[in-house]
Amino acid sequence: MGLEDSCVHCGFCLESCPTYVVTRSEIHSPRGRIASVKLGISSVGIETCMFCRRCEAACPSGVEYGRLIHLRREEQPLRKAMNLLMERPKLAYRLLKASSGLNSSLIKRIRDFIPSVDSPLDYREDNPNVLLFPGCLMALSFRKTVENALRFIKSKGYKVEIVNGCCGLSHYSEGEKKRSEELIGNLKEKFKGRRVVSLSSNCSAHMREMGLQVEDFSEFALAHVNGRVNMTVTIHDPCHANLIGLTKVTRDVMRKVGIKVVEMDEPSFECGAGGGYFLYHPEISDEVMKIKAEKVKKSGVNLVLSTNPACSLALAFKGLKPVHLADILGESA
Known part of the structure; x- marks a missing residue:
């Protein structure tokens, strides 16, 4: 059957x-x-x-x-090439920087959607007891968020090593069956016996579903956060994170620190990025992003808590202000 x-x-x-x-x-x-x-x-x-x-x-x-x-789904050459590039965030950074003078429609779409990139952060303390895994797109597009997550974890007394790389969710979703398995296998070896905090919540969900023992940043934060934060947000629920219940943890953190949450209509409605979908089906992607933006605007709150980088990019693309949980907690750590 x-x-x-x-x-x-x-x-x-x-x-x-x-x-x-x-x-x-x-x-x-x-x-x-x-x-x-x-x-x-x-x-x-x-x-x-x-x-x-x-x-x-x-x-x-x-x-x-x-x-x-x-x-x-079957492998397609363009998608395979893009996924291979994202496995190497530092190479992706150099190529995106070098592409600033190119005018192809694909490059223009990427640069419109990802207007700025930074070199992924390297960091390792002696005898680290936490591995921080940003995920490929987070490392490339939200270095400040990675720095804030690092600051928050260190403020709780941990020694940290940042492990840059890719969880393989895009490969899995786009039919790269062998490579998605290889990436998970590689991470299993890297993570074996270590405490891993994952910063991109859809990556957290995918790795958990593939059998890796990882802790989402929201879970780490819930166990360690203290104090009060005077802020009002609406919350976008990243799709895969929502499936395994991580978005409930995010709300638990909000309650614990006293952040006011104004719920939007259908918080888990797709952001429109769909990983690399915004490149391959831009017309449908743009229509989905438009609906998502309307749902956010109806909440009356422009500051959107988003714990996944592709979602944050899609929200920013529509003129909204995404913020990661690590930015809220890390800047005051």
């Missing part, structure tokens, strides 16, 4: 799916994609999936939709 056979085509997934919401096309819905797999036919819908997996939370039959898409 295949993963697709447990789908009863009830339609509960439809309104949870961002690509269906913006296209109103069954082809671009989880149910439509599963139907194409059952029928053994080719469908553009397999490639337009944003891999947010919100449909899994909505599904009463427990369809493992993420696994189904992972198994059905």
Whole structure:
């Protein structure tokens, strides 16, 4: 029995799916994609999936939709090249810096979406007892957040080593089956027996689902935070982090430090970035980002707590002000 056979085509997934919401096309819905797999036919819908997996939370039959898409998608040269680049954040930094004079549509889209990059932070103390894993995009685009996370962890008496690299979530979502397994295997060796704090919450979720013992920064913060913070935010729930309950921990931290939270409509509605999706399907991506921005604006709060870098970039792209939990806690540490 295949993963697709447990789908009863009830339609509960439809309104949870961002690509269906913006296209109103069954082809671009989880149910439509599963139907194409059952029928053994080719469908553009397999490639337009944003891999947010919100449909899994909505599904009463427990369809493992993420696994189904992972198994059905095939490697594509451009996506494979981009993923290979992101495995090496320092190389990505140098290439993005060197591309400032290029005018291709792909480079322009990247630079519009990621307007500034920094060299990933290297840091290691003698005999570290915490490994800080920023994740590839966080290391490249939010060095200040990495510095704030480092400051907060050190302020609690820990010795830290930063481990830059990639968890393989993009590879997994885009059909690079062998390479995604290799990356997880490499991290298992690196992390073995060590305490690991992961700064990008979707990376945290993916690594946990792949069997790695990692602690999300929100979990570390909840165990160590003290004091009060006078601030009002609305919260975006990154898709994979939401699936495993990490977004509840973020709210626990907010309550513990007294931050006022004004909830937006559907906090887990996809940000629109979809990892590298914003590059490969810009029209759908932009429409999803527009809806997300409208949901944020209706909350009346422009400061958005986002614990995942692709989400933060998408929010900033629409003129909003994303802030990571590490920025709130680290700047006052």
